[in-house]
Structures are given as C-alpha cells and as structure tokens.
Amino acid sequence: xxxxxxxxxxxxxxxxxxxxxxxxxxxxxxxxxxxxxxxxxxxxxxxxxxxxxxxxxxxxxxxxxxxxxxxxxxxxxxxxxxxxxxxxxxxxxxxxxxxxxxxxxxxxxxxxxxxxxxxxxxxxxxxxxxxxxxxxxxxxxxxxxxxxxxxxxxxxxxxxxxxxxxxxxxxxxxxxxxxxxxxxxxxxxxxxxxxxxxxxxxxxxxx
Amino acid sequence: xxxxxxxxxxxxxxxxxxxxxxxxxxxxxxxxxxxxxxxxxxxxxxxxxxxxxxxxxxxxxxxxxxxxxxxxxxxxxxxxxxxxxxxxxxxxxxxxxxxxxxxxxxxxxxxxxxxxxxxxxxxxxxxxxxxxxxxxxxxxxxxxxxxxxxxxxxxxxxxxxxxxxxxxxxxxxxxxxxxxxxxxxxxxxxxxxxxxxxxxxxxxxxx
Amino acid sequence: xxxxxxxxxxxxxxxxxxxxxxxxxxxxxxxxxxxxxxxxxxxxxxxxxxxxxxxxxxxxxxxxxxxxxxxxxxxxxxxxxxxxxxxxxxxxxxxxxxxxxxxxxxxxxxxxxxxxxxxxxxxxxxxxxxxxxxxxxxxxxxxxxxxxxxxxxxxxxxxxxxxxxxxxxxxxxxxxxxxxxxxxxxxxxxxxxxxxxxxxxxxxxxx
Amino acid sequence: xxxxxxxxxxxxxxxxxxxxxxxxxxxxxxxxxxxxxxxxxxxxxxxxxxxxxxxxxxxxxxxxxxxxxxxxxxxxxxxxxxxxxxxxxxxxxxxxxxxxxxxxxxxxxxxxxxxxxxxxxxxxxxxxxxxxxxxxxxxxxxxxxxxxxxxxxxxxxxxxxxxxxxxxxxxxxxxxxxxxxxxxxxxxxxxxxxxxxxxxxxxxxxx
Numbered sequence: 001x002x003x004x005x006x007x008x009x010x011x012x013x014x015x016x017x018x019x020x021x022x023x024x025x026x027x028x029x030x031x032x033x034x035x036x037x038x039x040x041x042x043x044x045x046x047x048x049x050x051x052x053x054x055x056x057x058x059x060x061x062x063x064x065x066x067x068x069x070x071x072x073x074x075x076x077x078x079x080x081x082x083x084x085x086x087x088x089x090x091x092x093x094x095x096x097x098x099x100x101x102x103x104x105x106x107x108x109x110x111x112x113x114x115x116x117x118x119x120x121x122x123x124x125x126x127x128x129x130x131x132x133x134x135x136x137x138x139x140x141x142x143x144x145x146x147x148x149x150x151x152x153x154x155x156x157x158x159x160x161x162x163x164x165x166x167x168x169x170x171x172x173x174x175x176x177x178x179x180x181x182x183x184x185x186x187x188x189x190x191x192x193x194x195x196x197x198x199x200x201x202x203x204x205x206x207x
Numbered sequence: 208x209x210x211x212x213x214x215x216x217x218x219x220x221x222x223x224x225x226x227x228x229x230x231x232x233x234x235x236x237x238x239x240x241x242x243x244x245x246x247x248x249x250x251x252x253x254x255x256x257x258x259x260x261x262x263x264x265x266x267x268x269x270x271x272x273x274x275x276x277x278x279x280x281x282x283x284x285x286x287x288x289x290x291x292x293x294x295x296x297x298x299x300x301x302x303x304x305x306x307x308x309x310x311x312x313x314x315x316x317x318x319x320x321x322x323x324x325x326x327x328x329x330x331x332x333x334x335x336x337x338x339x340x341x342x343x344x345x346x347x348x349x350x351x352x353x354x355x356x357x358x359x360x361x362x363x364x365x366x367x368x369x370x371x372x373x374x375x376x377x378x379x380x381x382x383x384x385x386x387x388x389x390x391x392x393x394x395x396x397x398x399x400x401x402x403x404x405x406x407x408x409x410x411x412x413x414x
Numbered sequence: 415x416x417x418x419x420x421x422x423x424x425x426x427x428x429x430x431x432x433x434x435x436x437x438x439x440x441x442x443x444x445x446x447x448x449x450x451x452x453x454x455x456x457x458x459x460x461x462x463x464x465x466x467x468x469x470x471x472x473x474x475x476x477x478x479x480x481x482x483x484x485x486x487x488x489x490x491x492x493x494x495x496x497x498x499x500x501x502x503x504x505x506x507x508x509x510x511x512x513x514x515x516x517x518x519x520x521x522x523x524x525x526x527x528x529x530x531x532x533x534x535x536x537x538x539x540x541x542x543x544x545x546x547x548x549x550x551x552x553x554x555x556x557x558x559x560x561x562x563x564x565x566x567x568x569x570x571x572x573x574x575x576x577x578x579x580x581x582x583x584x585x586x587x588x589x590x591x592x593x594x595x596x597x598x599x600x601x602x603x604x605x606x607x608x609x610x611x612x613x614x615x616x617x618x619x620x621x
Numbered sequence: 622x623x624x625x626x627x628x629x630x631x632x633x634x635x636x637x638x639x640x641x642x643x644x645x646x647x648x649x650x651x652x653x654x655x656x657x658x659x660x661x662x663x664x665x666x667x668x669x670x671x672x673x674x675x676x677x678x679x680x681x682x683x684x685x686x687x688x689x690x691x692x693x694x695x696x697x698x699x700x701x702x703x704x705x706x707x708x709x710x711x712x713x714x715x716x717x718x719x720x721x722x723x724x725x726x727x728x729x730x731x732x733x734x735x736x737x738x739x740x741x742x743x744x745x746x747x748x749x750x751x752x753x754x755x756x757x758x759x760x761x762x763x764x765x766x767x768x769x770x771x772x773x774x775x776x777x778x779x780x781x782x783x784x785x786x787x788x789x790x791x792x793x794x795x796x797x798x799x800x801x802x803x804x805x806x807x808x809x810x811x812x813x814x815x816x817x818x819x820x821x822x823x824x825x826x827x828x
C-alpha cells in the first residue's frame with residue numbers, strides 16, 4: 001500500500017465529515033450567504049499567507065533535488081492570493097477581517113510543525129492540505145449548478161492542480177520508502193491532525 | 208512608563224477576566240473537583256514541555272550576555288515537570304490524558320512565535336506567561352483557606368518566582384529601550400495574544 | 415543618510431578589495447582559465463541553492479505585506495539555477511564538484527543568521543549579497559572586451575536586476591526607519607560579515 | 622554494529638589526525654605557549670555559547686521523553702562557561718578576543734544544521750562533539766606530566782562526562798533503530814563533517 005493511501009485510509013472517518021460539508025454544498029447550489037462566504041474568504045486569504053510561510057520553512061529543510069519543485073510550488077500557490085483579492089474586490093469583501101481562532105490555530109500548527117518536524121513529516125501535512133482541497137473542490141465541480149464561484153471551483157479542481165497534488169503524493173511516497181518507522185508514525189499523527197483542521201476550517205464559516 | 212507596565216495596561220481588561228477566575232477560586236477554597244484539577248494538571252504538564260521548547264528556541268536567538276539567564280531559566284522551569292509528576296502520583300492522576308485544543312493551540316502559538324518573531328518580541332510573550340502565573344497564584348495565596356494544592360501555590364507565589372519574573376521584566380525593559388517602534392508594536396500584539404491564551408487556559412479545565 | 419548608504423560606507427574598505435578583483439578582471443578580458451571558472455560556477459550553483467534556503471527562512475518571518483515581494487524574489491532567483499545548468503552543459507562542467515570550505519561557511523552563515531536574527535537584520539545580509547553582485551557584474555559590463563560569459567554579465571548587470579536590488583534597498587530603508595538602535599547595530603555587523611564573505615568567495619576560485 | 626560505532630569507524634582517519642594533536646601534546650607536557658592556549662580558550666568559550674544555541678534548537682525538536690535529558694544537558698554544559706571564565710581570570714586572558722574564522726564556521730555549521738536537519742541527524746553531531754572531547758582529554762589524562770590545566774583535563778575525562786557521553790550514545794543508537802536509510806546517511810555525513818571541524822579547531826590555536 002502506498003504511504004499516501006495508508007494516510008488517507010487512517011483519516012477516512014475525518015474526511016467523511018468534510019467531503020462534502022455544508023459550505024461545499026452551499027457553494028455548489030449557489031445558496032451560500034455572503035456572510036459565510038466572506039468569513040471563509042478572508043480567513044482562507046490569511047491562511048494562504050501562513051501556508052506560504054509553512055512552505056518556505058520546509059523548503060529550507062528539503063534535500064537539494066527537491067528545491068526546483070518546492071520553489072515552483074511557492075510561485076504557484078502565491079498566485080492564489082491574487083484570486084482571493086479579485087473575488088474580494090468583485091464582491092466588496094474586506095479581506096482584513098478579524099482572523100478566526102480556528103484559522104490562527106491552524107496556521108500556528110503549520111508553522112510550529114514546519115520548524116519542529118522533519119521535512120518528510122511535513123510533507124505529510126502538505127499533502128493532506130492540498131489533497132483535501134482538491135477533493136473538496138472536485139466534489140463541488142461534480143455537483144455545481146451554477147458558477148458564481150467558478151474560478152475557485154475551476155482552480156482547485158483543475159487538471160493542473162490535480163497533477164500538482166499527484167506530484168506531492170509521489171514525493172511523499174518516494175521518501176516514505178527511505179523513512180524509518182518513527183518518522184512514519186509521526187507523519188501519520190500530523191496527517192490526522194491536519195485532517196481535523198481541514199474539517200474545522202469549513203465549519204468555521206458558520207460560527 | 209516602563210514597557211512592561213505599558214503592556215499590562217494594554218491587556219488589563221483581559222487580565223481582569225482571569226484574575227481571579229473560577230479555577231483559582233476553587234483552588235483557594237479547596238472545592239475543586241478532581242476532574243477539573245486533573246484536566247488542568249495534565250494539560251499544564253504538556254504545556255510546560257512546550258513552554259520549554261519555546262524557551263529553547265528563543266535561547267538560541269538571544270544575545271550572548273543573556274545566555275546565563277536563559278539557560279538557568281530552562282533549568283529552573285524544567286523542575287516544574289517534577290512537581291506535576293509528584294502531584295499526579297499523589298492524586299493518581301494520569302498525566303497523559305488527551306491534550307485539549309486550547310492547550311495545543313497555545314503551544315503552537317508559542318513555538319510558531321519563537322521561530323517567527325524577534326527575541327525581543329518573544330520576551331514579551333515570556334514575560335506575560337510568567338507574570339500572569341505569578342499574579343494568579345499570588346491571588347490564591349492571599350485567599351487560600353487550606354492547603355491541598357500548597358506546593359503549587361507556594362511555588363508560583365514564592366519570593367524566588369517573584370524575583371525570576373522581575374528579572375524577565377528588567378530584561379524586557381532594557382531591550383525595549385533599544386527597540387524600534389515596529390518591534391514594540393509587535394511585542395504588544397503578542398502580549399495581548401498571550402493574555403487571551405492565559406484566560407482560555409483557565410477556562411479549559413471546565414470544558 | 416539612508417541606512418543602505420550607511421552600511422555601504424561602513425564596508426567600503428572591504429568592497430574595494432573585490433570591486434574589481436582578479437576573477438572579474440579575467441572574466442572581462444575573457445582570460446579566465448576553465449579551472450577557475452569551473453570552481454566558481456559549481457560553488458556558486460551550490461551557493462544559490464543555499465541562498466534560496468536563506469530567502470525561504472526569512473520569507474517565513476517577514477510581515478504579511480512583504481510576502482508578495484519575497485515570494486516573487488524566490489521565483490526570480492531560482493531561475494539562476496537554470497542559467498548555471500545551461501552554462502555547465504555548454505562548457506562540459508560538472509556542477510557537483512566538491513563544495514569549497516568558503517562556500518559552505520558562507521551558506522552556513524546565511525542559514526544560521528536567517529534563523530537566529532530578525533527579518534530586518536537579515537534584510538541587510540540579503541541587500542549586501544545582491545548589491546555586491548550587481549556592482550561586481552556591472553563593473554564587468556563596463557570593462558568587458560568579449561562575451562563568452564555574456565549571459566552572466568547581462569543577467570546581473572541588467573535593468574531588471576538593478577531594479578530588484580533597488581527594491582530591496584527601499585524595503586531595507588523603510589524598516590530601518592522603524593528599527594531600534596540594537597537591531598541597526600546588529601544589521602551593520604551582519605552587512606560587514608557578508609561583505610567579507612563576498613570577497614572570500616571571489617578569491618576561492620583561485621585556491 | 623551499533624550505529625555510534627559505525628559512525629566512528631567511518632571517521633577514523635579524521636580522528637587519527639587529532640587524537641592526539643600538537644595542542645593536546647603540549648597541554649600534557651605543560652609546554653603550551655600562553656598565546657596558543659589563549660587562542661584556544663577564547664575561541665572555545667565562544668564555541669560553547671553557540672553549542673548551547675545548537676543544543677537549545679535541537680531540544681525544541683526532540684520527542685517529549687528526551688526533554689529531561691536535553692534540558693539537564695543544557696544545565697550541565699552551561700557550567701563549562703564558568704570554568705573558562707575562572708581560568709581566564711587566573712591567567713589574565715581576555716575571553717573576548719576576535720573569534721577565528723574556523724570557530725565561527727563551526728558555530729554556523731551547528732546552528733544551520735540544528736535548524737535544517739532532523740533531531741536524529743543532529744544527535745550524530747552532538748555525539749561527535751562530546752565523544753571527540755572526551756577522547757581528546759582522556760588521552761591527555763593518560764599522558765599528563767603536570768597539572769596547570771588540571772581542571773580542564775579532569776572535567777572532560779571525568780567519570781561524569783564519560784557517563785554523559787555514553788548516555789548520548791545510547792539515545793543515538795536507540796533512535797538509529799527506528800530511523801530510515803535516508804536519515805542514517807545524512808547523520809553519517811554530518812558526523813564526518815563535525816569530525817573535520819574538531820580537527821580544524823585544534824589546529825586553529827596555532828594559526
């Protein structure tokens with residue numbers, strides 16, 4: 001069993017709770033209230049900045065041969081900030097709203113882990129984040145009835161994004177083959193932890 | 208106005224919410240339920256380990272002249288772990304209970320800040336943590352009616368601990384004199400953030 | 415006086431030692447031996463990877479508003495790796511030669527500082543590195559007699575690179591205005607240290 | 622074969638170069654010139670401060686169960702600073718002499734590795750440092766003819782220090798059993814790198 005499949009298997013009960021969830025359903029049905037969307041948008045905007053910090057720190061720890069992939073990933077993910085800014089402008093949403101406790105906790109978890117844990121263990125977090133987003137928005141794509149949020153749906157369910165997630169999966173599995181039991185157990189714990197945060201993040205929009 | 212006083216002034220509304228609080232009152236009156244005490248004890252035990260990680264990281268960033276003080280602080284704070292272990296043994300409390308979300312979030316905030324922020328900004332967090340504990344347990348000392356939790360009360364309201372907090376205050380104020388506006392503003396934000404976590408931590412025992 | 419000018423003023427004696435130097439002169443005159451160029455190329459290739467690590471770590475520490483600039487810088491600098499790879503292919507140079515002690519020391523200095531020092535102090539290092547490279551290759555541009563190394567000369571003396579260095583200078587000066595005396599003194603020490611490494615790096619090609 | 626023995630086996634040619642060396646021989650014979658001793662003393666004093674930084678950073682990364690050992694190690698090693706200060710006072714040596722390039726490079730290597738590498742890989746560095754010191758001073762102990770440097774000889778060849786090094790060895794070997802091939806290869810490279818620095822550090826006194 002590939003290590004990535006093993007991690008997803010271990011977290012499947014948590015993933016069921018957010019694949020799909022109220023937010024994704026309301027996006028698909030174009031029924032979401034502006035307030036909930038705004039809450040999600042401004043928090044996710046803040047989150048992406050901290051996810052970049054996370055990616056930056058692990059990029060400093062990776063072996064040389066992963067430098068091209070990780071630096072390109074940073075260049076790729078930073079573009080999401082612009083997507084948020086455009087949508088916020090279009091919908092007259094303030095992106096600098098107060099950041100929710102869940103969002104802050106998730107960001108602090110990422111940065112703390114990036115520093116404390118090995119690059120391999122952090123690859124499990126990174127894979128979880130991106131895979132969960134791909135699956136979430138791919139679910140929306142299949143159920144979407146209109147397209148107010150088209151750009152978001154298309155971005156995270158695109159072929160490009162799918163290939164990007166597959167590349168992370170491939171790197172994770174490659175290093176899993178050379179990793180010891182201790183590191184793999186830690187990676188599993190972090191994957192589960194990240195999965196829980198993914199769930200909490202969606203719920204946050206309705207708090 | 209000393210920078211330390213300025214920080215406390217800026218957080219006074221938050222400090223009022225936990226000086227005193229239900230937990231401290233119940234400790235003072237020896238009325239606390241084992242369940243609540245256990246929850247606090249096992250979480251604080253976990254927290255101290257992560258507070259040591261925080262102290263370790265900032266110890267790597269400090270100027271040479273602070274090395275003796277910070278390393279001695281680590282030697283001093285690590286002794287608290289033994290105090291928790293002894294109490295747990297006495298009361299047959301399991302210290303490895305599930306760590307609460309608040310405690311984890313507080314720990315991740317500390318470690319993330321330790322890494323991201325300057326040593327001066329982190330001194331503000333460190334001062335907040337220790338000062339808040341001294342004030343909390345000093346309140347208990349003044350209101351205590353019995354002594355089931357004597358060792359804790361005495362430890363954190365002792366002359367030794369008071370002098371230790373004063374030393375942190377002195378260092379913080381010394382560096383504040385050489386710090387720029389940007390750093391001082393960041394330190395203030397972190398002090399307020401830490402104050403909020405201090406409040407949440409006490410409430411956590413009753414969740 | 416702008417802080418950037420102050421730093422350059424303080425390091426001018428060191429800068430005189432490498433502006434120009436034997437390596438730059440031989441590049442300008444197209445007289446450099448393959449051995450010396452190879453040594454420089456393979457070491458600088460390794461250095462850029464570690465400079466990216468340095469940039470990644472400080473990118474995690476910067477205020478939100480600098481995220482776009484720093485992530486774009488990472489995307490910009492990573493392209494240099496390709497320039498090295500192309501030249502190495504053209505000249506049949508092995509880029510994985512043993513890394514020199516100077517190059518390794520410089521890289522470890524960068525990564526250690528990135529972690530230990532404040533983002534502002536690290537901006538001084540970053541500015542020094544890039545400014546020194548711009549000035550070095552701009553000297554070559556003005557004295558060049560041929561163009562075997564045209565791509566390198568053009569890259570680091572280009573209008574694009576000049577504007578990039580100016581942007582770093584601007585950010586450094588902006589934060590200098592809000593920085594305290596302590597941080598500015600530290601930044602100065604690090605700028606001087608970096609200047610010395612810049613000098614040693616050029617000499618390294620002839621060891 | 623124990624992992625610690627494997628590492629020492631892999632570095633034996635380098636260790637032969639410093640076990641013993643001119644400095645240790647001159648210490649044993651009480652023939653060392655004040656200049657050389659002063660150079661070593663002031664550099665090693667600076668080095669110990671940075672070794673504490675290294676220990677602090679890895680202490681933040683270790684699993685919970687190693688916290689007592691690592692914090693106690695910090696408390697133990699910080700005492701060496703006092704030993705240096707006393708000797709400097711006795712011999713009227715200035716401990717704040719210019720730090721040598723080798724010493725600085727070694728310190729930057731430690732701090733950079735502490736941040737970049739896994740705690741297991743860093744245990745290999747830590748073990749190398751302490752084991753090399755024990756073996757060096759134990760050689761002196763066996764060949765000493767007088768005792769001007771008695772305290773240093775006794776400290777690093779003591780039963781206490783021997784047991785401390787054994788404890789690090791035990792922890793390293795315990796985690797080696799759960800480590801993957803990738804981590805073990807990295808640990809080996811770092812052990813060899815550290816061995817080279819140990820050699821260079823002794824030579825530095827005569828530069």
